Amino acid sequence: EDKVVQSPLSLVVHEGDTVTLNCSYEVTNFRSLLWYKQEKKAPTFLFMLTSSGIEKKSGRLSSILDKKELFSILNITATQTGDSAIYLCAVGNDMRFGAGTRLTVKP
């Protein structure tokens, strides 16, 4: 059975801190791994990763995939209160989601 595990489940940091969110997976037919940010309603797309070792970057956010060890990390540097959200990882052809990491950034 396909499995996607995110850690930690919740994280509280202060503005300016750097955070690393983890997503590990076991899927029978890996094609891509996606990261989403969910603040209030629908998740919004952050990154799609298909190849190992290639970092995707967008502003203060970056992500990388390790297909040998079956995990991905999402880094956020110099966190801001607006980064507070649930971060979701999804893997597989039919997008199995992990439970998400709830990030709270305090002023």
Place this chain on the structure above:
Amino acid sequence: SQTIHQWPATLVQPVGSPLSLECTVEGTSNPNLYWYRQAAGRGLQLLFYSVGIGQISSEVPQNLSASRPQDRQFILSSKKLLLSDSGFYLCAWKERRRDYGYTFGSGTRLTVV
């Protein structure tokens, strides 16, 4: 351009009442369609997905059912709601030939009382 519509935005229903949530997609053909549920503060759980009219795959045995009567219409139903059906329901679609490009609806917050 493609758009996805999901309604209603919020719903309060008594235990034992029926449910019907609707999702429609515009601007594309033959999309893959998905229903997800999210318990408060948690990740998304895939409930159903569909690759074509009348083709429904169920991921989790439960009190809900889904139907796809038209190519771009996906309906989530229940004959008798349970308290545990409360949650945030999201519809999503993607082009069948792509791995990526999932687009979500705005969601329905269902409270069963």
